[in-house]
Amino acid sequence: MTETTDRVKAALRAQRIETPSWAYGNSGTRFKVFTQPGVPRTPFEKIDDAAQVHAFTGVAPTVALHIPWDTVDDYRALADHAAERGVALGAINSNVFQDDDYKLGSVTNPDPRVRRKATDHLLDCVSIMDKTGSRDLKLWFSDGLNYPGQDNLARRQDRLAEALREVYDRLGDDQRMLVEYKLFEPAFYATDIPDWGTAFAHCVELGPKAQVVIDTGHHAPGTNIEFIVAFLVRQKRLGAFDFNSRFYADDDLMVGAADPFQLFRIMHEIVRGDALKPEAGIAFMLDQCHNIEAKIPAIIRSVLNVQEATAKALLVDVDALEAAQDAGDVLESNEVLMDAYNTDVRPLLAELRTDMGLDPDPVRAYRRSGYGDRISADRVGGDQAGWGA
Ligand code: LRH
Ligand code: MN
Ligand code: MN
Numbered sequence: 001m002t003e004t005t006d007r008v009k010a011a012l013r014a015q016r017i018e019t020p021s022w023a024y025g026n027s028g029t030r031f032k033v034f035t036q037p038g039v040p041r042t043p044f045e046k047i048d049d050a051a052q053v054h055a056f057t058g059v060a061p062t063v064a065l066h067i068p069w070d071t072v073d074d075y076r077a078l079a080d081h082a083a084e085r086g087v088a089l090g091a092i093n094s095n096v097f098q099d100d101d102y103k104l105g106s107v108t109n110p111d112p113r114v115r116r117k118a119t120d121h122l123l124d125c126v127s128i129m130d131k132t133g134s135r136d137l138k139l140w141f142s143d144g145l146n147y148p149g150q151d152n153l154a155r156r157q158d159r160l161a162e163a164l165r166e167v168y169d170r171l172g173d174d175q176r177m178l179v180e181y182k183l184f185e186p187a188f189y190a191t192d193i194p195d196w197g198t199a200f201a202h203c204v205e206l207g208p209k210a211q212v213v214i215d216t217g218h219h220a221p222g223t224n225i226e227f228i229v230a231f232l233v234r235q236k237r238l239g240a241f242d243f244n245s246r247f248y249a250d251d252d253l254m255v256g257a258a259d260p261f262q263l264f265r266i267m268h269e270i271v272r273g274d275a276l277k278p279e280a281g282i283a284f285m286l287d288q289c290h291n292i293e294a295k296i297p298a299i300i301r302s303v304l305n306v307q308e309a310t311a312k313a314l315l316v317d318v319d320a321l322e323a324a325q326d327a328g329d330v331l332e333s334n335e336v337l338m339d340a341y342n343t344d345v346r347p348l349l350a351e352l353r354t355d356m357g358l359d360p361d362p363v364r365a366y367r368r369s370g371y372g373d374r375i376s377a378d379r380v381g382g383d384q385a386g387w388g389a
Contacts, residue, residue, distance in 0.1 A: 004315070005348060007314070008311060008314040008315060008348065009348070009351075009352045009355065011276055011277075011310075011314050012059075012307060012310060012311060012314070012349070012352055013059075013352065013356065014276075014277060014278060015059055015276060015284070015306075015307070015310060016059060016060070016061060016062065016278060016283075016284065017057075017059055017060050017284045017285070017286065017303050017306050017307075018060070018062045018063065018064050018090045018091065018283055018284065018285040018286070019050050019053050019060050019062075019063050019064070019285075019286050019299050019303070020063070020064045020066070020093075020285065020286055020287055020288065021043060021046040021047075021050070021063055021064060021065050021066060021069070021070050022066050022069060022289070023286060023287075023288050023289060023290060023295060023298075023299055024039065024040050024045075024046045024049040024050065024295055024296070024299070025039050025040060025046065025069075025295075026039050027252075027289035027290065027291055028289075028291050029291065033291075034291060034292060036294070036295065037375075037376040037379075038372060038375035038376035038377075038378075038379050039295070039375075039379065040379065041379055041381060042072075043065070043069075043070040043071075043072050043078060044072075044078065044081050045375075045379065046063070046070070047063060047078065047081055047082045047085060047087065047089075048085060049295070049296050049375075050063035050082075050085075050087055051082075051085035051086055051087045052296055052366065052369075052371055053296060053299050053300050053303060054086060054087050055086065056300055056358065056359065056362040056363075056365055056366045056369075057300055057303045057304065057307075057358070057362050058353065058356045058358050059303060059307065060087075060299075060303050061086070061087050061088060062087060062088050062089065062090035063082065063087055063088075063089060063090055064090045064091040064092075064093055064138070064285055065089060065090075065091075065092055065093065065128075065132070065134075066093040066095060067092060067093065067094060067095060067121075067124070067125055067128060068095060069095065075089075075128055075131035075132050076131055076132075078132070079131070079132050079133060088133070089132040089133065089134055090134060090136070090283070090285070091134060091135075091136040091137070091138045091178065091240070091283060091285065092125045092128055092129050092132065092134050092136070092137050092138065093138045093140070094121060094122050094125045094137065094138065094139055094140075095121075096118040096121055096122070096141060096142075097140075097141070097142035097186070099117075101114045101117060102114065102118065102142070102143075104151070105141075105143040105144070105151075105156070105192070106118035106141055106142070106143055107119055107122075107141060107143065107159060107160055107162075107163035107164075108141070108143040108151075108156040108157075108159045108160050108192050109143075109159070110151060115159060115163060118163065119163045119166055119167065122137070122139065122163070122167045123166070123167060123170055125137055126167065126170050126171060126172075126175065129172075129175055130172065134175075135174060135175060135176055136175070136176050136177075136178050136239070136240065136283060137167070137171070137175065137176070137177050137178065138178045138180060138213060138240070139164075139167075139177060139178065139179050139180060140180040140182065140213075140215075141160070141192055141193055142186050142187065143156070143160070143187070143191070143192040143193075144184075144186070144187020144188075144189070144190050144191035144192050144194075145187055145189045145190045146187060146188050146189050147189055148189060150189070153190060156192050157192070160192055160193070160202070161202060161205065164177070164179070164202055164206055164210070165206065168206045168207060168209065168210060171209055175209065176209045176210070176211055176239060176281075177203075177206070177209060177210045177211070178211050178212070178213045178239045178240050178283075179193065179199040179202060179203055179210060179211070179212055179213060180193070180199070180212075180213040180215055180218070180242065181193045181194060181195050181196055181198060181199040181212070181213075181215075181218060182194065182215065182218035182250065183195065183218055183219060183220055184249075185249060185250055196212055196214065196228045196231075196232065199212045199213075200212055200232065200235070200237055203237055204237070208236075211237055211238065211239025211240070211281075212232055212237050212238055212239060213239060213240045213241070213242055214228060214229065214232070214238065214240075214241050214242070215241070215242035215244070215250075215287055216241065216242070216243055216244055216245070216246070216255070216262075216263075216266070217242075217244045217245070217246040217249075217250045217251060217252060217287075218242075218250060221248075225262065225265075225266055226262070226265040226266050226268065226269045229266050229269040229270060229273075230269040230272070230273065233269065233270065233273035233275045233282075234273065238275065238282055239281065239282065239283065240282060240283035240284070240285055241266075241282070241283070241284050241285060242285055242286070242287030243255035243263075243284065243285065243286050243287065243288075243302070243306060244286065244287050244288045245257045245258035245259065246258060252287065252288050252289040253288065254288060254290075254293075254298055254301060254302045254305065255286060255288065255302045255305050255306055256302070256305030256306065256308065256309060257305070260305065260308070260309060261341065263305065263306070263309040264309045264312050264313060264340075264341050266309070267306075267309045267310045267312070267313035268313040268316060268337070268340075270282070270310075270313065271310075271313040271314055271316070272318075276310065276314075284306065286299065286302050286303075286306075288302060294372065296366060296371070296372065297363050297366055297367060297372075300362050300363050300366055301363055303362075304349070304362060304363070307349055308345055308346070308349065311345035311348060311349060312340050312341050312343060312345055313340070315340040315343050315345070316336065316337060316340040317336055317339070317340070320332075320336045321333060321336045321337065324336055
């Protein structure tokens, strides 16, 4: 048991979870944005909040930016600010979905002027990466159609491929392009990158620096996401996760809240594919919005949820599982997996945190710290939203 515990703890200690800058700001639905006191007024303050999440969890040392929500004059100054707070800037998320010009699409738009504008934004994001030292450019396109016949589906794929190629060729040696898919919304009839297969095909066409992102909220209900994970890991094309929970659509709730068993099954495929270690190149990121709950503790809770699922996945008795699988023992294989899932890993994680010099209960420790009260008093007029406000 001690050997297992040591192995599990070492893997958990090395795990890295990236938090999204936009999760610290106000967000909501199209019906209402409920503003919260103390939300960041600038990208610098978002970094300050992300640093709190890292300080209490010890495993969230990077924060993803979204451009233009996090546009600043001096990206090096932002990177220096992050370093002073003990964190670093992570993926750069592009945004070609919030401009009137993109009503009929961005890089797939029938109008070449709009396509040029969208592609230029993506190229600008690569220039920002050069300054921030970010490795990853994350691309999500809201492009799609609401009505059959609205545009030529195949030609839109050609336009998409052309834009992706131009951006891919601009990437530096250590930079990557992460292609995110999403079934629907805002387009309701057809989305130009609706699924992992489309994202995968474009990535294969582009080259090894193009990788697929799995946003766990972007699938049809009942989709077997762990199958997609296993497939992409095997193909060495899984670049990142955008973790969150969904009940109905792209709900962006806290990861592990709606379906902790699914999260475990996903992490099991990661562990089985030897893809947990940072060298495997999979970025574990959160992509969430905290509309009604306090943001920083919710993000801390989300990090803990990922850790819990990971710990359970690491506890799967691989030898027993393989023996049962090879023997075709259906019940035994399933039981071995469920044994790990049903283990209470909270004491192990509390012990790990104590080993790391952290409080074993990060959410309560954050609450006790008084940081939330301080930012509520100090930050007047914060609305660094992105979403909705
Ligand atoms: C799209 C998405 C994508 C965006 C983020 C804010 O639904 O998941 O990753 O960049 O939300
Ligand atoms: Mn996402
Ligand atoms: Mn989404």
